[in-house]
Amino acid sequence: MNKFILTLSLTCLISLSAACxxxxxxxxxxxxxxxxxxxLPDGFKISMYASNIIDARSLARTADGKTVFVGNRRRRNVYALTDTNGDMVADKVDTIATGLRMPNGVYFHEGDLFVAEVSKIHRFPDIMNNLKAPKSEVIFDGYPTETHHGWKFISFGPDGKLYVPVGAPCNVCDKSEENKVYASITRMNPDGSDMEVYVEGVRNSVGFAWHPVTGDMWFTDNGRDLLGDDVPACELNHVSAQGDHFGFPYWHQGDIADPDFGQGRERSDYREPAYKFEPHSAPLGLRFYQGNMFPAKYKNNILVAQHGSWNRTQEAGHIGYQLRFIQVEGDKVVKSEIFADGWLDEETNKGWGKPVDIMEMPDGSILVSDDVNHCIYRISYED
Structure with missing residues (x-):
């Protein structure tokens, strides 16, 4: 009988594995x-918060951290992941929305869930009391409809406004005269009113955050392609004031004039990056760490998810596929180092995972989404 049960159990496990x-x-x-x-650095540990979350992208959470919202780019869905027993592993999945157009951006604000499609912003009122039957309203539907760099990261700023980037609908082009929102970061009131351009010359930002002390915005931006393996750099930018222009499509990485659009444009008219990432390394999500779990040097400094290159030549090799720690003082970057790597297989030069977004949890650990390994990691620290 025991042998029969063992054989049956193994058969079931094999069948389950095959189904998965x-x-x-x-x-x-x-x-x-x-x-x-x-x-990871000494003392840090990585574990699974949620597995088999296909195309996991932007992250948001409730104040208590028990529910995490996950945006999607290719699968058109938005999920709510709940840790019902407090063990820092999600064990319940609710699908909030399906059939949306690249719903990458998610943000939880005053009880409502905000979701960004390519051209629309949705609001799901009182989402935690409506997980099983959520209803939404479109608060804004005036963004361009192009899907090239059309997916959006969203976040509320310290001024109470919702910030929404609008990527350039191309590798490199000048669309600003056609519509000023192209290649910008915009902002609006929580009800979708008074949308305005906040900063310009931003090719494709998929992550921004505000310094917890100064309140200044910092954002990542992905550099243009087809100028070679080693230029231009991707950028970390610091905003000094509304109306700042960061160069695209005229100047790249602060000091390279675009061969097609840079003629007659003065370098001094545009803000230079605060930090230059490796070219084509695709920095996306960034967060200022504010918790007390990690060592003191991380406090009020930046962690960035570098998604990784896709079109560097075989000879040059791929780069990125890592998390980077960046220390800032005022508007200056004073230190940068790799915080986590290993997602790129050096033998095959292929990435088995690609970090997308970073989010701090109430206990001071961080979650990291991965849209290729289809999961969300948890990184914690213990002396």
């Missing part, structure tokens, strides 16, 4: 093997 693989899902053992490849 047929849906493209990974087993716990597969995820554990991949976690072991990730390198």
């Amino acid at each position: 693989q047929s849906r493209g899902e990974k087993s716990e053992a597969e995820y554990d093997a991949r976690l072991a490849k990730i390198n």
Whole structure:
């Protein structure tokens, strides 16, 4: 009888594994093997917060951190992940919305969930009391409809306004005269009124945050392609005032004039980046760490998710696929170092995972989404 039960159990496990693989899902053992490849500083630990969350992108959470919202780019869905027993592992998944157009951006604000499609901003009122049957309203539908750089990261700023980037609908082009919102970061009131351009010359930002002390905005921006493997750099930018222009499409990385659009444009008219990332390394989500779990040097400084290159030549090799720590003083970057890597297989020069967004949890740990390994990691620290 015991032998029969054992044989039946193994058969069930094999069948379950085959079913998961047929849906493209990974087993716990597969995820554990991949976690072991990730390198972190001494004292840090990485674990799984949620697995098999296909195309996990932008992250937002409730104030208590029990529910995490996840945006999507390719699968057209928005999810709510709940940790019902407090063990820092999501064990309940609700699908908030389906069939949306690149609903990458999510943000939880005063009880409502805001979701950004390519051309629209939705608000899901009182979302925590309506997880099973959420209703939404479109508060703004005036953004361009192009999907090239059309997916959006969103966040509320310290001024109570919702900030929304609008990427350039191209690798490099000048669309500003056609519509001033192209290649910008915009902002609006929570009800969608009074949308305005906040800063210009931003090719494709998929992450921004405000310094917890100064209140200044910092954002990542992805540099143009087809100028070679080693130029231009991707950028970390600091906003000094509304109306700042960061150069695109005329100047790249602060000191390279665009061969097609830079003629007659003065370098001094545009703000230079505060920090230059590796070219084509695709920095996306960034957060100022404000918790007390990590060592003191991380406090009020930046962690950035570098998604990784996609079109560098085989000879040059891929770069990115990592998390970077950046220390700032005022409007200056004073230190930069790799915080976590290992998502890029150096032998095959292929990335098995690509970090997208970073979010701090109430206990001081951070969550990191990965839209290629289809999961959300938790990184914690212990002396």
